[in-house]
Amino acid sequence: MSRFSKIGTLPPIEVFALNKAYLDDPHLDKVNLGIGAYRTDDGKPWVLPVVRKIEQLMANDEGLNHEYLPMLGLDSFCLAATKMVLRHDNPLVLSGLAFGVQCLSGTGALRVAAEFLCRQLGYTSVYSSEPSWENHHLIFKMSGFPNTRTYRYWDKVNRCLDFDGMLEDLNNAPENSVIILHGCAHNPTGVDPTEEQWKKIADVIKKKSLFPLFDVAYQGFASGDPDKDAWAVRYFASAGFELLVAQSFAKNFGLYNERAGNLVFVVNSQECIAPIKSQVSIIIRAMYSNPPNHGARIVASILNNADLTEEWKQCLKTMADRVRDMRILLRNKLESLGTPGNWQHITSQIGMFSYTGLSRKSYCKLFIAIVTKL
Ligand code: PMP
16 A cells, blocks of 8 residues: 555646647647647747747857856846836836846746735735636645635627626725736637726726736737737836736747746835845745746847847747738638638637637537538
């Protein structure tokens, strides 16, 4: 009898199980619609040419070594990343009231944020959209949040944002609840609030003393323009909120497995900065001690050089344009096949995810219809 025999097996994490099923499937025309990773026209992963260029320079740089980074990460990366989301000339960044901490990609930034909010501020309730990226619940549960809840987001009848439902749920959330907001390209619906709606969301969050935590995993990937995609975060910051932003560089730099992420703190008092940094250092010290260098150095090299930043923006545009073109193709195909229903939402949604509004059963029917008519 093993001391481990009492341990039960959990169901697999769906997205990775589906990916494995895809890899194992010998079918020549297989298509992977599960995993949120960019593919080229040939269905291949894409290493951004500007990233490759930096990697080649790094490979030949005798000055680079494998010493530990500081616990809070590579300064040049954290500052450049913080500027990327808040703007390079944002007074909050220039005064130090907005600062970044390097984390293990977006997931790691959310985890450090959750541990910090639970341990240091004693927050106990977190709300994410219904539906949302399924990891939000898990991260907050594992970090000690007893109450992981949802606010209404998707109106499945009209296939759009359930704005009234969202505001009502936020209005009813207890004070100091953490509200996870997708900065842009909402996963999985592809539906974002308009600027006017963001302003109303901000009003409720302020009025009810809730705490905004932005999850920004797709900056620039949604519209092709990183400034446009950061509108909501910048609006909240300029409206005087104290907030956190979990930034991922997985998608917009194609650095999925390098785990480059940044957790931005926006605070309204200089006195808080040193205590926050010391407490976050302890969280990180006990979790993984020091972040990895490679991805962060690539991002820093690009964002700290104007020409390379331009090259990166071109790559972003290539990716965002292709995602948009695929949406148009899909909608055209569905319409030309005479598929019943309205498919306009396929092209009005943005980013890599689409909520088609189809049930499991109608998916199967639709799939068979497409396959047999092609
Ligand atoms: N947030 C959202 C909404 C996401 O879709 C993802 C990636 N699927 C992440 C965070 C985190 O991604 P990563 O840890 O790879 O940066």
